[in-house]
Each structure stands twice: as C-alpha cells, then as structure tokens.
Amino acid sequence: MIDYRNKMNSAFVLLDKYGRLLWKYLSFSLADNFFSITRVVCISIEADGIYLVFGTKIFWKISVKYFKKLPLEEDKALTPEYLATVVSRALVEMDAPKVSFVLSIPKAWTIVQVAEFPITAKENLANVISYELDRLTPLTPENAYYDYKIIAESQKKISVLLNVAKADQINPFLEALHSKNIKIEKLSISGSPVKVAINDNAQKYKVFFDKLSPVPVFNLDRNNKLGLPEGGKDISPFALGCFWETVNADQNEFNLLAGKNGNPKKTPFVLTAVLLAVILLICAFYVLAPILIEQKKIEQISDQINSLKPEIKKVKALKKEIEAISSDIKTISNFKKHSILTMDILKEITTILPVETWLTRTRITESSVEIEGYAVQAADIISKLENSRYFQKAEFASPTFRDPRQNKERFVIRMELKNENRLKKQEERGKKNEKKK
Numbered sequence: 001m002i003d004y005r006n007k008m009n010s011a012f013v014l015l016d017k018y019g020r021l022l023w024k025y026l027s028f029s030l031a032d033n034f035f036s037i038t039r040v041v042c043i044s045i046e047a048d049g050i051y052l053v054f055g056t057k058i059f060w061k062i063s064v065k066y067f068k069k070l071p072l073e074e075d076k077a078l079t080p081e082y083l084a085t086v087v088s089r090a091l092v093e094m095d096a097p098k099v100s101f102v103l104s105i106p107k108a109w110t111i112v113q114v115a116e117f118p119i120t121a122k123e124n125l126a127n128v129i130s131y132e133l134d135r136l137t138p139l140t141p142e143n144a145y146y147d148y149k150i151i152a153e154s155q156k157k158i159s160v161l162l163n164v165a166k167a168d169q170i171n172p173f174l175e176a177l178h179s180k181n182i183k184i185e186k187l188s189i190s191g192s193p194v195k196v197a198i199n200d201n202a203q204k205y206k207v208f209f210d211k212l213s214p215v216p217v218f219n220l221d222r223n224n225k226l227g228l229p230e231g232g233k234d235i236s237p238f239a240l241g242c243f244w245e246t247v248n249a250d251q252n253e254f255n256l257l258a259g260k261n262g263n264p265k266k267t268p269f270v271l272t273a274v275l276l277a278v279i280l281l282i283c284a285f286y287v288l289a290p291i292l293i294e295q296k297k298i299e300q301i302s303d304q305i306n307s308l309k310p311e312i313k314k315v316k317a318l319k320k321e322i323e324a325i326s327s328d329i330k331t332i333s334n335f336k337k338h339s340i341l342t343m344d345i346l347k348e349i350t351t352i353l354p355v356e357t358w359l360t361r362t363r364i365t366e367s368s369v370e371i372e373g374y375a376v377q378a379a380d381i382i383s384k385l386e387n388s389r390y391f392q393k394a395e396f397a398s399p400t401f402r403d404p405r406q407n408k409e410r411f412v413i414r415m416e417l418k419n420e421n422r423l424k425k426q427e428e429r430g431k432k433n434e435k436k437k
Helices: 001-025 080-094 119-136 168-178 202-211 237-247 268-292 297-305 309-352 378-384 419-436
Strands: 037-046 051-057 063-070 100-105 110-118 142-151 157-166 183-191 196-198 215-220 357-365 368-376 390-395 401-403 408-417
Touching: 001 110, 001 157, 001 237, 037 080, 037 237, 051 080, 063 168, 080 168, 080 297, 100 168, 110 119, 119 142, 142 168, 157 168, 168 309, 183 237, 183 390, 237 401, 268 297, 297 309, 309 357, 309 378, 378 390, 378 408
Parallel strands: 037 100, 100 183, 196 215
Antiparallel strands: 037 051, 051 063, 110 157, 142 157, 357 368, 368 408, 390 408, 401 408
C-alpha cells in the first residue's frame, strides 16, 4: 500500500513538473528574462567567512566565472572597512568590470514578520506597509530596509511576509563598499529558501529532492551546468543560490532595498521598439492598402455631398435647435427628478451621524453615496448607516487613521442605495413615458 502511494506521489510530481514546463513554453513572452544579458557579483556574509560568486547570464546560458572564500578577522567582529577592503582586492583579481553587485546579509540581521491587512489595502499595499512599519516592527521606515511578499489572500484580508533590516546596521557596510566603487543594487538575505544548492553526492541529492520536490533543488555534483569543480570547498550554497536567483529574476526573491529605492522591472526598450515597429507594419498593410483602393470612390462621394450642401445646412440648423430644446427639457426633468431624493439622502445622513462627527466631502450618484470626514469612532457609523432605510453595504473605502491634531479618526465610507430608492427613479421615468404616448 505504501509503495503504491509512493508511486502515485512520484507520478503527480512528474505531472506537475512537465505541466509547468509546458505552460512555460505556451505562455512564453519576448519580454521574458530568457533574453536578458546580466553580469552579477554576489557578496555573501556568513558565519564562517565572506563568499564571492561572479557569473554571467547571456540569454539561456548561465555560468560562474569566479568564486572565492574570504576569511574573517580572527576573534573580531566583521567591520565595514574590512569587508570593503577584502572584496575590492578580490574584484581586482577576478577582473569583472560593469557588473551588478548584490549583498547577501545573514538572516540573523533581519526581522521576519507576518502581517495581515484588509483586502481593500491591496491596491496601495506598499504605502500601507510603509505607514504601518513602526507598528509591525521596532523600526521606522526611515531607519529600515524592507521588502514584502503576499503569501495568502482571501475575500476579506491578505497576509504578507515582511523582511526588515535595521538601516543603521547596514548603511556602514553599503557606504564602505561604495567608497571602493562597489554600489550595491540588491540587498538579499542569506538562507532564503527560494533556491536550494546541494554540494554532495547523488544519494543525498535524491533524499533532498524527494523531500523538497516543490522547491527547486540544484546539485553541484550531479547537475553541474555552471562549470564548477566537484566538491569545491570555497563555494557557498547561499551565495550560489543568491546568484542564481538574481540572474533568473525570480519573482519570489527579496530585495530589502526595494522598500526605499527599488526600481520596478521594465520591459527592455529595444524589444518594445521592435514589437511596435512590427505592429505598425501590420497596420500599414491592412489599413493603408484598402484606403488607397477606395480613394477614387471617396472622391466621387465627396462631389455628391458638395452638391447637397445647401440642403444639409438647413437640416443641421433644425437639428441643432431640436437638440438644444431637448437638452433644456432633460435638464429640467433631471433636476426635478433628482433634487427631492438628494435632499432626502442629505437629511438622512445628517440625522444618522453623531453630533461630534462632521463631513468634509459628500458624493451622491444614482446608485451609491460616498462620505468623507472625521469622527470619534468611525466604526460606529457603519452600523448606523446599515440600519438606515436608504443605505446598504456600507464599508470603508480606505483605511482609517487618527488625526492627532483633531483627536479624531478620518474616514471614507462608501455605501449603496437600497433598491426601493432606485425604483423611485424608474417609476418616474415610466410615468413620463406614458404621458408622451
């Protein structure tokens, strides 16, 4: 029975693997990272030393050109000056101009926090996290490097995995490296589970692969496509994983610099220009060609239209007069039809809201109402609006926050008009149509 289950599990794993591979080729895009050309140096700070990995990615070909382990100072804590000095010396040795630098810091230097937010915060999640960072962690946005990933989502809330590092601890290292012309473009975390690199024999690789089948596992001995020596002692799996993750532009990677000065990924301009040129050529073929063919017919029709211009002018003048009269009638009817209901809605809102509450903006449409203002307890207003004979589905349109100057909560509430209020407008339209008949 157990053997049967193991075979079924292996079959599902293979189906998932080849299914993902098939979908990758079916959904392939010319803007995919497959076409990128990248040169990356990953600097990984670890407990037993400083590891460097320099490699390149030219389209689909990924290779490691240089790797080295730099020792720590004996019986001393790592200092920014020492890190910058030993790394700059290694860069001279590896001869790697025009590269992107990635710094991988120990996981112990970071704070990992899971936070939950209302689903309404998803559209502006970056600003919400920045605003709430000092509540979720001991650090403020000004004194923190951070990044986040959405790990769960429901109809009411989203869960976010937040990684934060203290800027005062990281800045001296970044500044020391920058003084040696080493500008860090990405701040990664050592030990991230996005990629697993195993430097051991095939038997242990199989054990890891069976246990971690959903996670990409790379064996330096068994599946070495990077040209690395077998059993190399100066190769750090964390540094190699950081390099692999960076050159492949993994969507699950963490970049702690993204919270402050990270740049969004953009489609290469050259590729965009080529695609636009192809589209323009196709449009020219299918649009301009028929226009040239029908040009003579258009000229004939134009001659006929010119002969009828005097009559057309009279018709246009009459049409403008009719449109002007119809517009005036419609304006008067709409004002009469909506003004009564609008006044009733404003009166209802004034009656419902507590005395200490005041509004700064009110927006009323045919199907909904939106109010914005300040209240002692904004949550109490929701239940009162729900009990009204006019409103339903009252909810906060954006997160509330307390204004320290007013000592009140600022809120934006959106609600729908109940069906009976909408029916009033439909009945009035029906009566008007009957009168016309």
